[in-house]
Amino acid sequence: MAAKFVSLLVTMFVFASTLISSSNALSLNYYDQTCPNAETAIAEAVHKGMINDKTVPAALLRMHFHDCFIRGCDGSVLLNSTVKNQAEKDGPPNISLHAFYVIDNAKKQVEKMCPGVVSCADILALAARDAVSLSGGPNWNVPKGRKDGRISIANDSLQLPFPTFNISQLQQSFSQRGLSIDDLVALSGGHTLGFSHCSSFQNRIHNFNNKTDVDPSMDPSFASSLRQVCPMHNTVKNAGSFLDTSPTVFDNAYYKMLVQGKSIFSSDQALLTNSRTQALVQKYAASQPEFYEAFANSMVKMSSINGAGTEIRLDCRSINH
CATH class of the missing domain: 1.10.520.10 (Peroxidase; domain 1)
Known part of the structure; x- marks a missing residue:
């Protein structure tokens, strides 16, 4: 290994x-x-x-x-x-x-x-x-x-960046921080870990637009399962969905689900609306090692965004006095 x-x-x-x-x-x-x-x-x-x-x-x-x-x-x-x-x-x-x-x-x-x-x-x-x-x-x-x-x-x-962002809004948000469209696709792969509450993807499964209730880019059976977990007037606290099929394992399942129409957020689906980002999604869905390399490179880049820090905090929850 x-x-x-x-x-x-x-x-x-x-x-x-x-x-x-x-x-x-x-x-x-x-x-x-x-x-x-x-x-x-x-x-x-x-x-x-x-x-x-x-x-x-x-x-x-x-x-x-x-x-x-x-x-x-x-x-x-x-x-x-x-x-x-x-x-x-x-x-x-x-x-x-x-x-x-x-x-x-x-x-x-x-x-x-x-x-x-x-x-x-x-x-x-x-x-x-x-x-x-x-x-x-x-x-x-x-x-x-x-x-x-x-x-x-x-x-x-x-x-x-909001989970409802389209590709232009995502590009602008990342660009303002010195991150490229390639970084956007690679870092979105972090969605291979974790869970989302209904509120973050409600827009895709209820009242999507004047013509349809559900985002037509979403796999129908997948959308149906999300609608069962997150009904229109949801009263279940902390209801939601895992972001991919292996939410505690860092892998490329997120990209595989994305190309199948089984992404959670509008911002995920947005990656398929641009030729460059779509090609990268398909590349990472096909090759986990290539995703790993791109993710690591983009994480180094993102974690090097210059902050205006001035001290070494003695307690991470409060500034030094």
Whole structure:
């Protein structure tokens, strides 16, 4: 198994090295001298979290994405609200984020070894990587050296791409953060992990438009099963659907379902409305190794979005005083 991905890992390392050479802020060996065992401690915290809760990997990957897309990767999504300020984690798209305790546990272990050295933003970036690799997905070298931000505003979370976005809106959202249309398709593959509440895809299965109740691009039997789980006037708390057929395994099932008309979000289906994105979807549906390589490369790129952090937080939930 390891030998199978040697060339893949080499490619990822070369890509990461190239990217980091153009940035003074991040480095693959940032903690080699100051906290050499940090990555091991973080991986152990993620693994322990996964043993108790199979939704932890999806939660950590989503948390990292939601962090980087607001103020850059500065750990601002980890901050708690205060009397004077409602923080990002309490903004509408982030209310369902969870597993913050895994980051807390990782931080506690790292602080025991190297007090005041490793940022919460770096811990989150590493934890997201571990969440993927421990779920059967690719591994990659994470550039480190992020600083933690002191600003977190709930309404800023409305800048996140919505599950109802079309391809133009998605392209614009990613482009504003220095991410390409190829990154969009690769990072959408993160939907191979996790679950969605009915509210995020209700628009596709009820009152789709004036002519039809259900999105015609959706497989009829699949749509019917979703309508049973999520009726028009749903009263079941936390009702919803897994995002693919193997929601705790990081694989390419998401793309296979997408080409079959069995995607959950409008933003997923949107990837089939552009010739470039459609070709990439079909490529990743046919080849899991090619998806792994693209995902790892795009994760390095996304996790390197510059944040305006200025400190190493001692507690990931609050700024230093």
